Amino acid sequence: MSTSNLSDYDPDSVPDAGKMRFGIVVSDWNREVTWSLMDGAAATLKKHGASDKNIIIKHVPGSFELTLGAQFLAEYDDMDAIICLGCVIQGETPHFTYICQGVTQGITQLNMEYNIPFIFGVLTTRTQQQAIDRSGGIHGNKGDEAAVTAIKMAALLRDIEK
Numbered sequence: 001m002s003t004s005n006l007s008d009y010d011p012d013s014v015p016d017a018g019k020m021r022f023g024i025v026v027s028d029w030n031r032e033v034t035w036s037l038m039d040g041a042a043a044t045l046k047k048h049g050a051s052d053k054n055i056i057i058k059h060v061p062g063s064f065e066l067t068l069g070a071q072f073l074a075e076y077d078d079m080d081a082i083i084c085l086g087c088v089i090q091g092e093t094p095h096f097t098y099i100c101q102g103v104t105q106g107i108t109q110l111n112m113e114y115n116i117p118f119i120f121g122v123l124t125t126r127t128q129q130q131a132i133d134r135s136g137g138i139h140g141n142k143g144d145e146a147a148v149t150a151i152k153m154a155a156l157l158r159d160i161e162k
């Protein structure tokens, strides 16, 4: 697992998000982690110019539901990018593998089927501490990383569409 800081990036490399509209779909499973991802993502979008009214946050029960939640947003709203945030902790259960595979394939499929970016902001860790470390802890916040990626991909699309 990478230990680089997830919140480290060059702010000058991030386009202005002032005219962009974002969806954030957040899983409430492991909410002490995922709500920090959500706070980080929203703060980073705003730092680069996105307005509150253009950041639409929707909650789903678990990471497995992120794909459908994101699809609902893509179908019923006009989004520049949709950020999917979740946390799957390995623990003792084979659920880990199934959920990780499901959400990874689901989000990949959305990226292929819709002409907007869907960002994979799902922590997959062995322990809760590793998740805490990556949701505003010593390794930064994966929500920040997801937000920066969303802005860059949305800008890429706008640039190509011109």
Ligand code: DLZ
Pocket (backbone or CB within 6 Å): 027, 029, 030, 061, 062, 063, 064, 065, 086, 087, 088, 089, 090, 093, 095, 096, 099
């Ligand atoms: C069932 C389950 C388990 C065991 N672990 C997690 C987890 O670590 N992280 C997570 O986001 N969701 C978990 N879930 C819930 C599933 O994502 C899903 O909500 C249920 O299987 C219902 O479809």
